[in-house]
Amino acid sequence: MIKIENVSKAFNGEQILSNINITYERGKTNLIIGASGSGKSVLTKCTVGLIKPDSGKVFFDDREFTSLNTQERQEVRTEIGMLFQGNALFDSLTIEQNVMFPLQMHSSMNAEEMKERVDFCLKRVQLEGVNHKYPAEISGGMQKRVALARAIAMKPKYLFCDEPNSGLDPQTSIVIDQLISEITKENDMTTIIVTHDMNSVMEIGEKVIFIHKGKKWWEGDSETILTTDNQELSDFVFASSVMKRLARSSK
Secondary structure (H helix, E strand, O other): EEEEEEEEEEEEEEEEEEEEEEEEOOOOEEEEEOOOOOOOHHHHHHHHHOOOOOOOEEEEEEEEEHOOOHHHHHHHHHOOOEOOOOOOOOOOHHHHHHHHHHHHHHHHOHHHHHHHHHHHHHHHHOOOOOOOHHHHHHHHHHHHHHHHHHHHHOOOOOOEHHHHHOOOOOHHHHHHHHHHHHHHHHHHOEEEEEEOOOOHHHHHOEEEEEEEEOEEEEEEEOHHHOOOOOOHHHHHHHHHHHHHHHHHOOO
């Protein structure tokens, strides 16, 4: 579980986040949606400690992350897996070396144990037999699965996913959504997904947070989002659906 209490943040006098209160539930996919510039990215950076909030607290289970010293924060960060929007794979490293990288940096495993963990993670994301290929030799969807394998290599308690379906076709997006949802439940992780993809919201949105102009504007799930009387959320959902249809029709 991750709990955010009264978090606010301003830059150069402009209020970006205002008294945000959210509880991200363990074992569930927690999705954050909102228009560009609504504060989603700043909220995520405040949560993982990349930005210090002006006020408020962030808890990782029973640990108040915002009050920890540098070493204590680093210990928490070893429990966090990150799936980046652009995958952030190392082009000069093989797939195996990419997935092994966090293990080499932060674990005490020996070479054999790391190899076993890498093989397990690649198998879990349906990528057996690609160990010695390089990122440029596989498709974008496969690269995303490699990035997911790397994100779970350290057996994280918390998984953050930034636009995991960005640039992917609808069929591949469904595969990524299903993998994230399954892995979340298998490992009882607290998973936070920042997304614009309404298909993801409807497929795996067990808990959905709508951020509007720096405030938590709505909270619910994939079932209640379609029947909400929240006008701003309805406008966002409708606009997102229309833009997706237009993008598909132009291809």
